[in-house]
Amino acid sequence: MKDILCATDLTPAADIALHFALQIADRSSSQVTLLHVVEEGDANGPDGLNHLGRLDDQVQRMNGTERVRKLLLEGHFMTRIAEESERGHALVVMGTHGPRGIRQTLFGADILKLVRRISQPTLVVQETTPTENAFDHIVMPVAGHADIDRLLEAVSMLARIHASEVHIYQLVRPNEEPSEQLIANRKRMMERLHEEHVRCVQVMEPSTHFSIGFAEPTIRYAERIGAGCIAMMSHASNDHRYIADAEKERLLTNDAGIPVLCS
Incomplete structure (x- = not known):
């Protein structure tokens, strides 16, 4: 199976999304691309290092060090997620809640707008989604x-x-x-x-x-x-x-x- 794209805004909901992305990757012998989108000009220099460090922290919290490729892109997050989804990923996983980032836009109609723009099937989870889930x-x-x-x-x-x-x-x-x-x-x-x-x-x-x-x-x-x-x-x-x-x-x-x- 091709790899799984997981969009993160570094919030607790994104931890839940990464948990499920890793679970599916483990069961399908695939990898995870962890995508974080920042504003234009923020990917380089000290800001970029800070973002990468926070991505590293998130991956380590979820015990995904060996299975995750980190990707930092600049621009509008909805556009970048949609564009990256077209680059050979089997599935997209993302969370819908958090104090900033994706949460600012992704409520109700905007969640629906984004999943409609994404070219691959998308699994949407929430901050309240239980992680003990075997998809029985x-x-x-x-x-x-x-x-x-x-x-x-x-x-x-x-x-x-x-x-x-x-x-x-x-x-x-x-x-x-x-x-x-x-x-x-x-x-x-x-x-x-x-x-x-x-x-x-x-x-x-x-x-x-x-x-x-x-x-x-x-x-x-x-x-x-x-x-x-x-x-x-x-x-x-x-x-x-x-x-x-x-x-x-x-x-x-x-x-x-x-x-x-x-x-």
Whole structure:
């Protein structure tokens, strides 16, 4: 497997992100590129040495000395992360909270904007995400997109290296028929996961109250089964497009701190 790109702003949330990047790297026999973006002109001289020293400290805290390549870039962090994601990495991992840096911008809509710019699947964690997470269960809601293969590939990769069981989750609302695309995608998910020898189950959960939102029931289901990850398409499909962005933001910043895999 190609290496994993982990974006850091040197905050506690970034420690959590590096923890998961190293966990995945260990299980897939790969390496981690730890990226820190600073303002223009700050990468050289004393400031640059200070930033590199803090990167070293973070790597040592996480016992990742032998497996991490440190990368210091100048510019706007969203732009640099997106650009670096195109340079042959298999996965991007990043945290969403911290007193400065990424936290200043990455709340709600801005988190979603960044993962949509990143060219590779992205695992988003939070400062509150428990580090004791073996990804035993991955919840993958059925999406109405025409092309779900890249997300399926990322889910399959995580599931294979963690021996996870994938729950193909669909919320069933009264008097609402699923679209042909949803039906086709549910079938495609099952077929692909079987091809990859990944354990999977279909979950058709009746809606318990009237709501067109999907984030809350998905999060609560993931909590009930002790899921280590929720997988979602970062872009909106034609189904409920007008609420999709807000619902995806809720998933990314879910109050349970469950990691979210986006593509």
